[in-house]
Amino acid sequence: xxxxxxxxxxxxxxxxxxxxxNCAYENTAFDYFPWYQQFPGKGPALLIxxxxxxxxxxxxxxxxxxxxxAKQFSLHIMDSQPGDSATYFCAAGSPQGGKLIFGxxxxxSVKP
Amino acid sequence: xxVVSQHPSWVICKSGxxxxxxxxxxxxxxxxxxWYRQFPKQSLMLMATSNEGSKATYEQGVEKxxxxxxxxxxxxxxxxxxxxxxxxxxxxxCSAGDYSYEQYFxxxxxxxxx
Numbered sequence: 001x002x003x004x005x006x007x008x009x010x011x012x013x014x015x016x017x018x019x020x021x022n023c024a025y026e027n028t029a030f031d032y033f034p035w036y037q038q039f040p041g042k043g044p045a046l047l048i049x050x051x052x053x054x055x056x057x058x059x060x061x062x063x064x065x066x067x068x069x070a071k072q073f074s075l076h077i078m079d080s081q082p083g084d085s086a087t088y089f090c091a092a093g094s095p096q097g098g099k100l101i102f103g104x105x106x107x108x109s110v111k112p
Numbered sequence: 113x114x115v116v117s118q119h120p121s122w123v124i125c126k127s128g129x130x131x132x133x134x135x136x137x138x139x140x141x142x143x144x145x146x147w148y149r150q151f152p153k154q155s156l157m158l159m160a161t162s163n164e165g166s167k168a169t170y171e172q173g174v175e176k177x178x179x180x181x182x183x184x185x186x187x188x189x190x191x192x193x194x195x196x197x198x199x200x201x202x203x204x205x206c207s208a209g210d211y212s213y214e215q216y217f218x219x220x221x222x223x224x225x226x
Contacts, residue, residue: 032213043118043205043217044156089155093213098144100215102155 002027004092006103013110019077021106023090026071032093034100035064035075037086044089048075080110114140116208118218125196125225133191133221135206141186142208146215147179150203162189196225 005024013019023033034049050057050064050073057064063076077084090103115138125131135145144163148156160176162168162183170176178200180192189208193200201224207215 034214036217041203041220041222043116043207043220045217046214049214098209098213098215099146099158099161101158105153105155107153 002101004090004101004103006090006106008106009104010107011109013080013108015080015082015110015112017080017110019080019084019108019110020074021088021090021108022072022074023092023103024070024072025092025101027092027094028071029094030092030101032100033064033066033073034091034093035062036089036091036102038089038105039086047088077108080108082110082112084108085110114208114210114214114216116142116206116216116218118206118221120221121219122222123224125223127197127225128195130192130194131196131223133193133204133206133223135189135191135208135218137187137208137216140208140210140216142189142210143186144209145183145189146207146209147181147189147191148205148207150205150220152203156205159191193223196223198225201225 035047036044038044048062061078066073088106091100093100117136119134147159159174160168160170168181183189205220207217209215
């Protein structure tokens with residue numbers, strides 16, 4: 001019940017295309033859903049996050065779509081660029097201790 | 113944005129020795145710090161949660177006597193890997209949180225045990 005399932009495991013997108021990564025959770029106590037970007041050998045960096053009271057949040061080229069009834073959320077990267085090539089992790093947080101449960105990660109490669 | 117540093121960025125040690133990793137929040141007071149472990153091509157695995165001045169809470173399966181965590185102040189937490197063995201080789205990442213949900217991650221420490 002604490003799991004966050006992320007798909008796909010890897011993704012190849014052409015430059016200028018849309019990258020879409022999906023996550024699903026079971027525990028309805030989760031109320032904070034961030035996305036992190038990680039480059040090789042570096043720590044994760046927060047990209048964008050959403051709370052369950054909204055269905056969509058957009059920041060620049062990054063959009064989170066959230067479906068509370070389906071317990072799913074996704075990250076859309078518009079106009080994908082080679083510099084976006086990285087591993088992306090979704091996560092879910094609950095009020096209990098502020099812990100984050102991470103998805104398995106998606107390795108994104110944007111081809112020029 | 114909030115900045116978290118880790119030191120060292122990489123360390124090589126011999127089997128049986130201990131290694132200390134520092135995590136500092138540079139521009140904010142971290143009420144909670146988290147320690148993660150990450151193997152190549154895998155996700156982040158939470159090891160423990162620490163609050164300033166109190167004992168760390170370890171996740172199931174993490175040996176508290178092997179991975180000693182000290183959260184001495186609102187800006188500093190340390191992870192000591194005691195009697196390190198090759199299987200402890202990994203990428204260790206800390207994060208720091210304030211009163212919100214957001215966690216700010218450090219750059220990570222690559223530990224290699226020979």
